[in-house]
Amino acid sequence: MYLADEKRYEKIGYKRCGKSGLMMPRFSLGLWHNFGDTSNYQNMVELCETAFDNGITHFDLANNYGPEPGSAEKNFGRILKEELGFYRDELIISTKAGYEMWEGPYGNWGSRKYLLASLDQSLKRMGLDYVDIFYHHRMDPETPLEETMGALASAVRSGKALYAGLSNYDGETLEKAEGILKELKVPFVINQNRYSIFDRTIERNGLLETAGRLGKGIICFSPLAQGMLTNRYLNGIPEDSRVKTDGRFLGEGAFTEERLSQIRELNDMAQGRGQTLAEMALAWVLHHENVTTVLIGASKSSQILDNIKALEHPDFTEAELKKIDEIAGRVPYFTR
Numbered sequence: 648m649y650l651a652d653e654k655r656y657e658k659i660g661y662k663r664c665g666k667s668g669l670m671m672p673r674f675s676l677g678l679w680h681n682f683g684d685t686s687n688y689q690n691m692v693e694l695c696e697t698a699f700d701n702g703i704t705h706f707d708l709a710n711n712y713g714p715e716p717g718s719a720e721k722n723f724g725r726i727l728k729e730e731l732g733f734y735r736d737e738l739i740i741s742t743k744a745g746y747e748m749w750e751g752p753y754g755n756w757g758s759r760k761y762l763l764a765s766l767d768q769s770l771k772r773m774g775l776d777y778v779d780i781f782y783h784h785r786m787d788p789e790t791p792l793e794e795t796m797g798a799l800a801s802a803v804r805s806g807k808a809l810y811a812g813l814s815n816y817d818g819e820t821l822e823k824a825e826g827i828l829k830e831l832k833v834p835f836v837i838n839q840n841r842y843s844i845f846d847r848t849i850e851r852n853g854l855l856e857t858a859g860r861l862g863k864g865i866i867c868f869s870p871l872a873q874g875m876l877t878n879r880y881l882n883g884i885p886e887d888s889r890v891k892t893d894g895r896f897l898g899e900g901a902f903t904e905e906r907l908s909q910i911r912e913l914n915d916m917a918q919g920r921g922q923t924l925a926e927m928a929l930a931w932v933l934h935h936e937n938v939t940t941v942l943i944g945a946s947k948s949s950q951i952l953d954n955i956k957a958l959e960h961p962d963f964t965e966a967e968l969k970k971i972d973e974i975a976g977r978v979p980y981f982t983r
Contacts, residue, residue: 649730652700659702659955664864664939667836669810671739673933674955675705677868677942679712682719690947695726697948699734701955707839707866707942708773709743709784710765716748717772724773738779742769743814743839745784757787757795766802781808782839785815792820796827803833814839818853825861835863837939842867844876844913844928844971845980855937864939867932872980873897876928881911905978912974916967922960929957931971 661670676698682691695706712719720742731738744765747755754761766781781802783795799811811833813824821838828835838858840849846869849855858865871877874897879888884902910924917927932941943954963971 649696649733651696651734655700655702657702659958661702662939664836665858666862667810667834667864669739669836669864671837671864671866671940672702672704673940673958674703674929675707675739675866675940675942676703676951677707677944678719678723679707679709679868680944681946682708682722683713684715684718684722686722688722688725691722692726692730693948694945694951695723695731697951699731699738701951703951703955704737705739705741705940707741707868708769709746709782710748710769711746717768720769720772724775728774740773740775740778741780741782741812742766742773742778743782743784743812744769745782745787745814757783757785757790757798759794759798759801762795762798763801766807770807777807777809779808780810780812780837782812782814782837786817786820792823793827796824796831796833799835800828800831800833809834810837811835812837812839816840816854818855818857821854821857821863822861825863837864837866839866839868839942841869842932842938843870843872844931844975845872845909847975847980855935859937865937866940866942867938868942870932870941870943871925871928875901875906875910876913877925878914878923880907881914883907903978909974909978913971916970916974920960920967922957923953925954926957926960929954930961931963933957934961934963 659673661672664671706723708720708723710717744762745757748765781799783799787795802808803811811828813821816838825835838854840854842849879885880902884899914924917924920927929941932938945951
């Protein structure tokens with residue numbers, strides 16, 4: 648029987664999610680990769696237990712995480728049943744709907760029918776009565792925002808979700824959605840968006856500023872730019888890297904000489920701070936006042952332990968921040 652580390656709450660710290668009552672760990676574990684049917688189940692267990700033993704209480708999923716879609720939720724449900732279930736009230740479990748999940752016109756985007764049906768399916772796969780956060784996964788240009796936000800409100804009012812969240816929204820749409828949810832008296836607390844030293848989209852589209860002004864939390868995914876901001880690619884692309892084996896999210900075309908030069912210069916800067924490049928990149932995301940927590944992914948437990956070392960040196964001088972901005976600004980960010 649799994650027993651969690653008694654000192655788990657002394658390790659990484661927690662931050663209030665915007666102006667809500669919800670406290671989030673500074674790091675959260677994302678199940679986007681390595682929890683599908685093609686992954687090793689025992690390794691999944693070890694990842695989750697290592698995370699929780701080190702104070703990571705938040706486990707982030709979506710209906711389509713796999714492969715196959717739904718398999719990450721199914722596998723996490725098994726882990727809850729066999730290992731972590733005793734600690735359910737110490738866990739924040741989130742899921743999302745918004746991308747294609749099943750065939751036909753009712754398995755995608757942001758309709759009320761899709762979102763509520765998807766949530767029911769997610770709960771069934773995980774063996775849960777409720778999730779702590781239910782997100783709309785992406786903006787829908789066709790469905791009225793009132794309908795999508797109304798579906799999130801129904802999820803909360805039914806008791807199937809405790810809080811509502813938005814993912815991949817821009818600042819303007821976030822503000823409109825927040826107004827609707829505020830009128831509906833729905834506890835909307837968090838935004839999930841990509842953010843890293845290389846990817847500054849939320850700075851340009853108003854999300855970072857708007858979330859702070861409205862008192863909403865931000866959880867950032869891809870803080871290492873799909874692995875670019877690590878020492879893995881300092882000397883080119885290893886044959887066993889995900890770039891070679893699965894180029895869907897990070898392609899070889901992204902690694903130009905200009906990009907590799909950036910990575911090496913940032914790595915030198917990190918070494919001067921007594922950190923790895925990954926540790927510095929994570930610390931950089933966390934230093935932003937409006938960022939509540941950072942999503943990390945891992946294929947082995949040691950990566951979780953390495954990532955949380957970023958908290959050992961979290962501060963930056965103004966000169967360091969200016970230099971990071973200067974290096975990052977030389978090459979536009981893209982992943983293909």
